[in-house]
Amino acid sequence: MARILLTLRYDGTAYHGWQVQPNGVTVQQVLQDAVEAVTGVRSGITGCSRTDAGVHADMFCCTFDSDTLLRGDKLCCALNFHLPRDVSVYDAREVEEAFHPRYHAKGKRYVYRIWNGAQRHPVYDKYAVWLKKPLDVDFLDRVAQDYVGTHDFAAFCGAGSDLLGTTERTISACSVTREGDVVLFTVEGDGFLYNMVRIMVGTLLEIAAERLSPDSIPTILEGRDRTAAGPTAPAQGLCLEQVFYD
Amino acid sequence: MARILLTLRYDGTAYHGWQVQPNGVTVQQVLQDAVEAVTGVRSGITGCSRTDAGVHADMFCCTFDSDTLLRGDKLCCALNFHLPRDVSVYDAREVEEAFHPRYHAKGKRYVYRIWNGAQRHPVYDKYAVWLKKPLDVDFLDRVAQDYVGTHDFAAFCGAGSDLLGTTERTISACSVTREGDVVLFTVEGDGFLYNMVRIMVGTLLEIAAERLSPDSIPTILEGRDRTAAGPTAPAQGLCLEQVFYD
Numbered sequence: 197m198a199r200i201l202l203t204l205r206y207d208g209t210a211y212h213g214w215q216v217q218p219n220g221v222t223v224q225q226v227l228q229d230a231v232e233a234v235t236g237v238r239s240g241i242t243g244c245s246r247t248d249a250g251v252h253a254d255m256f257c258c259t260f261d262s263d264t265l266l267r268g269d270k271l272c273c274a275l276n277f278h279l280p281r282d283v284s285v286y287d288a289r290e291v292e293e294a295f296h297p298r299y300h301a302k303g304k305r306y307v308y309r310i311w312n313g314a315q316r317h318p319v320y321d322k323y324a325v326w327l328k329k330p331l332d333v334d335f336l337d338r339v340a341q342d343y344v345g346t347h348d349f350a351a352f353c354g355a356g357s358d359l360l361g362t363t364e365r366t367i368s369a370c371s372v373t374r375e376g377d378v379v380l381f382t383v384e385g386d387g388f389l390y391n392m393v394r395i396m397v398g399t400l401l402e403i404a405a406e407r408l409s410p411d412s413i414p415t416i417l418e419g420r421d422r423t424a425a426g427p428t429a430p431a432q433g434l435c436l437e438q439v440f441y442d
Numbered sequence: 443m444a445r446i447l448l449t450l451r452y453d454g455t456a457y458h459g460w461q462v463q464p465n466g467v468t469v470q471q472v473l474q475d476a477v478e479a480v481t482g483v484r485s486g487i488t489g490c491s492r493t494d495a496g497v498h499a500d501m502f503c504c505t506f507d508s509d510t511l512l513r514g515d516k517l518c519c520a521l522n523f524h525l526p527r528d529v530s531v532y533d534a535r536e537v538e539e540a541f542h543p544r545y546h547a548k549g550k551r552y553v554y555r556i557w558n559g560a561q562r563h564p565v566y567d568k569y570a571v572w573l574k575k576p577l578d579v580d581f582l583d584r585v586a587q588d589y590v591g592t593h594d595f596a597a598f599c600g601a602g603s604d605l606l607g608t609t610e611r612t613i614s615a616c617s618v619t620r621e622g623d624v625v626l627f628t629v630e631g632d633g634f635l636y637n638m639v640r641i642m643v644g645t646l647l648e649i650a651a652e653r654l655s656p657d658s659i660p661t662i663l664e665g666r667d668r669t670a671a672g673p674t675a676p677a678q679g680l681c682l683e684q685v686f687y688d
Contacts, residue, residue: 282567
């Protein structure tokens, strides 16, 4: 038996997130089906995180144990042959038996996209949230720096989280930038609570709409009260862009 | 009656091209439906070009004549309310009565996207053609310069064209560039024959695959023989990016 690390990207539009669940198709499930089709054995697959329904990933890592002798491009091609077109494995390699894609992840980078054009966009409709009012990215970039550092992010944790342990997380960098009519919120950290990035974005957009004051983030963090933060921004704007390992 | 110029973008995946036809849904048809829903009158709509089935547009211009008093953002919003989500009007303005979106266009810019990653991409699957073999963009950019200038493009005109008149066209600029794993072929010219950009790309890809020699474009142009050029590259990689007016 060898432990195999797969790296994949997916368009989350049609999926109920990563993790297998009774009420809808998930990425983990279609991947388990593909692994079974290729290896002849149904293997449990361990993911680097749970992504929510509708969230996308440009880099998602997961492992399974198998006797298959396929590696690299050959294994990718075999899996992609069986996977739906909105999921694609682009790296497959053997790792140490003890490697765990979640516990060994040093951090992650998420990108949240906002389509900031005057009218909705046929493509960004699926990969961004639409906000008509022009955003001042320099202002929002300065505001967003209040997220950087080690904080208790309890106010930025969605209800329904089955979290055990601390709500302290470290954000190493974040930025708000513009590429034409697309505004990007990019955030890097050692770990993220349930819905955390989407609530961080929802809070920034409340500040942009002047329903929260520009200096409210430190107060919200301190208060640890979910209702003080902004709403959870829609799933389709979020993309897991990178997972960091040593 | 006023002549109104609409500018729109669309994801062509679900459409049988621009022009109304008996065998499938077209962009012109859904737009005529939306105009009728907003103005109460069914108007003929004149487009700046015919795009093929599956081709996308980031800027497509068309006109219709109407008594509606709506202009600008209000007309865009009203039309977008009735349009499917993969079509979006983002500019609407009154133009001179004699304005014709096709005859008055000075030129157009098309972009053809190639996903050049080792495995297929869940999103570029719909907006690019997948080519696994790494492309040498500097080499292809040099080769593509043979398209620039005024030439008879008869060899680059698809069968089934109902063209009347000359097959001479002027290409003012073209380039092959790379953005990560996406290779872009960008071409600007005064006009394009049926399937012309897709055959230009198909020919470049034959040269990349060494099935045609790097200096074959001038010979193909001179020969005016469609069978000497490469195949028509798939529709989903093509996007009408800009239409130029005075």
